[in-house]
Amino acid sequence: MPERVDNAAGRLSGDRVGVLSIGMFWRVRGLARLLETLGRPVWLSGLARPGAGVVAVAGWGRKAPALRAMRAAARWSLPFVTIEDGFLRSAGLGVQGVPPLSVVLDDRGVHYEAGAPSAIEADLQGWQAIPEADIAAAAELIGLMRRHFIGKYNDAPDLNPADEAGRSRPLVLVVDQTRGDASIAGGGMDEAGFIAMLDAAVAENPGADVRVKVHPDVMAGKRQGFLLGAAKARGIALEARAVSWPSLAARAARVYVATSLAGLEALIQGVPVTCFGLPFYAGWGLTDDRQALPRRQARPSLEAVVAAAYIRACRYLDPLGGPSGSAVGVARHIARIKRSDAEFAGHTVVMGLRPWKHARMRLFLASRWGRVSFATDVGAAIATARRDGGRVAVWAARAPDGLVAACRAADVPLWRIEDGFLRSVGLGSDHVAAASLVVDRQGIYFDPTGPSDLETLLETADFDAGVIAEAVRLRRTIVERGLTKYNVGRAQDVVIGAKPGQRRILVPGQVEDDASVRLGAPWVGGNLGLLKAARAAAPDAFIVYKPHPDVEAGNRQGAIPRDVALGFADQVVVDTSVVRLFDLVDEVHTMTSLVGFEALVRGLAVTTHGTPFYAGWGLTTDRHEAARRSRRLSLDELVAGALLLYPRYCDPETGLPCDVWHVVELLSARAPQPAKGLRQRGLRGLRLAGAMLRSALAGLRS
Known part of the structure; x- marks a missing residue:
């Protein structure tokens, strides 16, 4: 069992944690691994007292199955641990089938109910005792979230840098929420409170560009919010574009929220926040609060709030399959996905690639806002890319004759792709998949007859101290591990x-x-x-x-x-x-x-x-x-x-x-195992067959 830590969600010790609802494990992939810091999950009927070694009972949120589990825990005199989606949940929505990368574990209450203390609140009351390592991790996390506009779901592209929002007039955003959100009643809000918040935003910010941030489900008619009608009646603009909230919030002069996590995400972006309700991050001196919560007397830093909520209250999966994850690791993972989404948005028509490499190339060029297809004819590839406003990408060493000139004549961008410099354990000619590629928009690194992205980078980049320190560590690691x-x-x-x-x-x-x-x-x-x-x-x-x-x-x-x-x-x-x-x-x-x-x-x-x-x-x-x-x-x-x-x-x-x-x-874990003769040829054939099958299946899915 993973080593436990001494914080709000890690005080329990034992071998097992009981659950009464098996369904949540079906609905939430990876939940069993996320709960392992408490113990191995075991199913309980709710009738018989659990056996020795069960240290707690866990349930999701405050819906009926969780309330039944709470009552059972009380009968058995066992702690109850509330599970909720983590604050860095995923790169996509749960309703789209994207599993969570984190959950909140709370053995004191639940963070969105202000009527009683939660584990996060308890941590913040004594925030000076939060370890320096957690504060440092929070500071690093804040930096990542600011630079890459990371939030809870990360399901939309960032605001276009050329967008005029907040440029000519101060932008004030009023965040609506959906009816039925448990945090609304838990944070002391109702419909009248939302209307009062909207009116206050207008009155307190004369001359500002006040907009209501409407939930996408409300605009789609799937759910109901509180402010849609009020905004229309008052002539207030609706902000319902499918753009990431952190990138939009970063443009604002002020953000108004009831209880939404959007307020904390705005704080992380460095934006002043007014809270009309009592979310877990209000009442600590970081927000302009319109309700008082006298028991919150501590004055933690933003880093301490982020440490309590993101570092200490949450448990994380390693997105790449490791035994456990971290907030910083998940944030970096989300940043990489967002980078790929932005870089490869639109239609990429790939040429010069053997069929067995198609599946792998789809993964490297994957973007939730993009599409990858393959072509063998230069004219067809250019016509498709031009029609869709996309680009042609070619395996640099296999570029068809005339492709460069044809792309230039059609004003279609041409990207060149090649293996990276830490590729694999095994040769590409033996059909071993690459773990790194380069995508070059100017030329390609091995062609000195013209500039490449690498040459331009080396000629012009400002290598900061952090990048150089990482390069030193990488160089030494490569040498040490051969x-x-x-x-x-x-x-x-x-x-x-x-x-x-x-x-x-x-x-x-x-x-x-x-x-x-x-x-x-x-x-x-x-x-x-x-x-x-x-x-x-x-x-x-x-x-x-x-x-x-x-x-x-x-x-x-x-x-x-x-x-x-x-x-x-x-x-x-x-x-x-x-x-x-x-x-x-x-x-x-x-x-x-x-x-x-x-x-x-x-x-x-x-x-x-x-x-x-x-x-x-x-x-x-x-x-x-x-x-x-x-x-x-x-x-x-x-x-x-x-x-x-x-x-x-x-x-x-x-x-x-x-x-x-x-x-x-x-690469370090996979020591080379060279094969010879018939065995070598047999392995090459098996790898090729496997790669062809993966490519065929990927083509069917696309």
Whole structure:
């Protein structure tokens, strides 16, 4: 059972928590895991007294099944724990079938009933005792919620930055609620109170743009609110657009609420809030309160309120399947989803992709406000994208002839897609799915003939201290764990036959028909030309040649006969991880291989004979000039750009967007297990069949 914490929802200890309603586990996926901080959930009939080890009874809210459970808990002299949706619930609505990522657990009362103390209120009365770690987590959470406009449901796109709301006149928002919301009566409000709130907002803000924020269900006629008729009668504008509440609230000069969580979300956005009811966050000196609650005498900070509500009262799932989650982790997850939603909104027509990759590409380009389709004909792809105001995206190394010119002529945006730099345990040519991709709107990182998003980022970005600190940590972790792009080859010991003191150079081979070689090093002459150039540059060095894994596997072009290679190299090493070689050499000579970047990360000297993305920044010895690259970068700035800011990461199991740290953990846990011969070919076939099936099913669903 997970370790318990000493806070309002974690005082109980035991093996099991009893529930009388099995239905809530069917309705709320993941609820059993969310309750594990109390104990393993077990069903109780409500008739017989529970056995030993049951420390509490739990029920959802204050509806009939929960009230029955409360009465049973009282009969058995057991604590009752109220379950409610958490304040960072999900990226989508429950009515749309989106399961919660958090719940509130309250063993004192329920947070929306002001008539009696709740666990959150008890925490805030003694807020000075909230641990500093929780306050720090709350401060980080507030920063995330402000930057990314995160709220409870996150079911709508953010307000367009060009929108005029709050620009010419102060914007005042009056938040309506739906009838039947338990927090309304629990917070001392009724219909007359809502009308009084609306009239006060108008009277207190002369000249302001006063709008009633109407619930979408009210506008759709599915539910009833309190202010729709009153607003129309008074000539007050309705704000019913499907935009995220935090992004709208951030434009306001003031927000008026009855008991809605929208008030706390507005406070988090730094907006003054007037409360006509008594929500759990009112009465502490942070809001303008029109009702008094004398027992709330403490004056906690906003960070303390957020700590009590979001950090301590809630329990979280790890969206990516880990044993438990956190408020900050869920907020980051929601931010990633919102970023994908915004970035990939509209229609993306994808070209140049083998069918087995279609399902995976749908996940990487997923947007709740977008659509992904696939095409093989250039004209049809451009016509579709132009008709829908979308764009064409192409696997960069497989762009059809004439696509670039045709998109430019039709004024259709063209995006290029490629694997990221921490990809997988296994090769793409073996049909192993990628955990990272890059989506480039200018060019692509391996094509130095024109600018790319990565090059522009490295040339112009302001790398703040936080990003650099994360890059330092990432670089050290990669080195400590021996991670590379593909993480293939056996972790076997290798003996380099160099003489003591002799300079040792690693020359990594590449796939010779790879676009990065064709575009970034056409003058070198392939792998053999690279070996010749390395030997010419270092005639007395001990040169180790390592063929590319795809070439070793027989999947791609670029093989050099061993005897020919040994005419310029002193040793040829196969079927081993490149990580083993980094500790045995002094430097790397390469055309455009990512091995050069991986060597830089490990502190080795690197000479480039082509123009890879990491050349031209003052970190490498370059045989060919990169004229556009004028900035001198530190190694950690390069790492930040290439591994933190440029790629997109996706969990291979869930298909959800993730961060680089999740991918690092996955790659670290999956040690390479190379197979050979018939077994290798059989595994490739199985992976291909599985990927094709996933793509077919995804196509049917779309």
